[in-house]
Amino acid sequence: MTTGEIHGGGCLCGAIRYSLKGQPSHATVCYCTQCQKQTGSLVPAMVTYELENVELLAGTPAVFRSSTIATRQFCDRCGSTLFWRGDGRTEVDIFMGTLDDPSTMPAPSLELWTTHRAKWLAHLDGTESHETSQTPDETDQRAALAARDISR
Ligand SMILES: [Zn+2]
């Protein structure tokens, strides 16, 4: 993933700007209720980058602890959803709609929390679907979170 490409992005009002180096490890569509509520969209999509390839250029995102395993970062001026950070992870999810040119990103390869996918939405071609989250070692957390109807 060591191409010289740089992708710019930021929030709606422009207070927060970031850059991403190279291509993401993958792209995901996540229908969990938290992603849906935070973005206001029924089809939230994000790309995953190693932290070292993400640079904050302007502004400081506000941080909301959305679950026992993660925080969500957003612009406290315009409300744009920017980043999802799993505790202790070396990678960060960037909400794709905040990129200046989202078409430079790969199509999603993962579809998470399809249990909350709107009934009028079809399975996304080319994705591996999961009813909840995708990581087997998160089974316990997943069950606990599902029981509280929250996620990721
Ligand atoms: Zn903003």
Ligand SMILES: [Zn+2]
């Ligand atoms: Zn989600």
